[in-house]
Amino acid sequence: MRKIWLIVKREYITRVRTKAFILGTLALPLISAAILLISIFLSGGVSGQTVRIVILDEVGGLGGAVQKSLARNTTEAHPEPVVVHIVEHPSAQQELYFNTQVATDQLDGVLVLPKGLMTGTASARFHAKHMHALALMGPIERAVSDAIIARRLNAEGRKSRSMENVFKLARVQLVNPSSDQKEEGPNETNFAIAIIAGMVLYMTLIVYGMSTMHSVMEEKSTRMIEILVSSIRPFELLTGKILSVGAVALTQYLVWAVTVGLLFASAASVAALVRPGATVPGISLSPMLLVYLVIFFLAGYFLYSALYAAAGAIVSTDEEARQAQMPLTLMILCSFMLFNVILNNPNSTLSVVLSMTPFLSPILMTLRVAMQTPPLWQIVLALAFSIATTIYVIRISARIYRVGILMYGKRPSIKELRRWLRYS
């Protein structure tokens, strides 16, 4: 155990201080920051833009007050709300009609003031789907609150009601008309997060797999391996190596999670600073997704890095290394090619089967988790399959590694490899 720890420590320290690691670690936060800034700038010339709204007033006589107060509450920083129509006591058909208009972009938003609004038993609903309309959420909430408080003061304020009830603020619920409201389907944000999560996994698996391979090759080509295995069992050395490269990857993940998290958390203030009033892409990373990302990264990483280590052990030159790592990289690429199947329908039979297939599951299951969390049993089953495969793969890899690290000649044929597996 002590020796494995020594290996882990040495590899970790030498690796973390390389330029490649530092640059790679900084790249993602920098790219995210760039994307964020670009999207802030592209989020539309906010001022000067108008948002056409229809108010459906089920309470009666409240629509006008909201309209006036809305005009007072919006500043130059906001898109200008234009209330094109106020319908008092709308029918169900009318509501459906206007919602369809929002969905088809003929209208920017529908504000519904339901019956229970005055008593605080229901909240107002704002149906909208575009960023610039969403930017009005704050002003709308204030406008509705102003209007109902004013009404309560006028009509009932002098009765012996507690002031608390009078000043109870309105709540406005945001509704996206393009998605089915009952069954929450994958929306654009989930898509983006799923693809980003998939890509991060895909890239880190390849990068850290190759990293393990090169680490094995370095010990072989410098002949350091001779001294090492005279002090430590090859299996311990392999274990230490895989653990340390994994720890380096997790360090990178941690830095990424913290920096990108901070970035998005501070996005609003950044936006206000660079371009007041600009809207901010509402990406929120759920912590659960991060947990799954780490779990599936580890599942994939142990599986693939053991294979990459074996590949590193059987080769002696860079050219042989390129050939040997090809099938492994293709396997990872395969998951990447299957992104579409999952993105199209994460719950189709094909998606479910693929996301549980060993070698594919780490990336594809993460994709499903990011889009719409699948039943727990599927996640657990995928992990169980993956771990079983990994144990088997590590046993084979360790045998190849043990023989390969001391062979400096030509790359062995498949037949020779099979013989290596039998060497004691």
Added chain:
Amino acid sequence: MDAVSLEKVTKRYDSFDAVSSLSMEIKEGAVFGLLGPNGAGKTTTLRMIVRILIPDEGSVRVLGQPLSERTQELIGYLPEERGLYRHMRLLEILRFLGALKGLPEAEAERRARLWLERLGLSDRMNDEVHNLSRGMQQKVQFIAAVIHRPPLVILDEPFTGLDPVNAAVIKDVMLELRKQGATIILSTHRMEQVEQMCDSICLMNKGQKLLAGDLKVIKRSYGNNTVRMEFAGDPVFLQLPGIIERTTSYGEMVDITLRPGGDAQQILKSAVERGVQVRRFELIEPPLNDIFIQKISERHA
């Protein structure tokens, strides 16, 4: 107790036996020379002693114990194929390797400083390995082999690539280790080093033992059948087929192997007759080199 004992050890590869049924004992405190032509199985044998390779048959014991992690820590090993991590600092790498051999890290670092000082590398201890010359790297590797004061030191071709000054420094350290009671196994092609340093030897060829034992005893058994001569003049006088088996020329100097019963005086006479100036004429034990060549070619014949 023997420092190392091998009993009928065999290591098999696909097409050949690298080592076949090899038995030998190495006495504690000795400097032992493992000799043989390329491909004789020397490195395979050493690798089995340090437990890099596991024998297919037979058993190996180090200081009376069967091989284990514990015996690995009793051995210091300088492999023939050598190298170090390119991007580590000298002090770091020695601390790491010392710790792998069971030293606490602080102690490994303390000793590494002392050794670097002694071998003239203290001003380089924070340099990365790839900035050092090969000779310097080799000295670092040597330190790595002895830093944990192992009772058994195995050195595979320790002097190749070293200049005479550094070779002498390493030799001094080896003799000092021996004085402290360590056993040293030396594998080399350089016979004069073996003659200078080794107490006993084992000559291997094709995975088998050809000759083993105390160096002096071996040489004596070959008798004084060699004449070492230095002369000026035409070497034609050496064409005495009835007396001389063969000659090995070293430029100025020549070693002459006599046929059994050949009289050395005849050579001297022949030289005088032809007017050759003799500067040196000495009857000696055969050089190890001759024994080596003779033994190997006997097998081929």
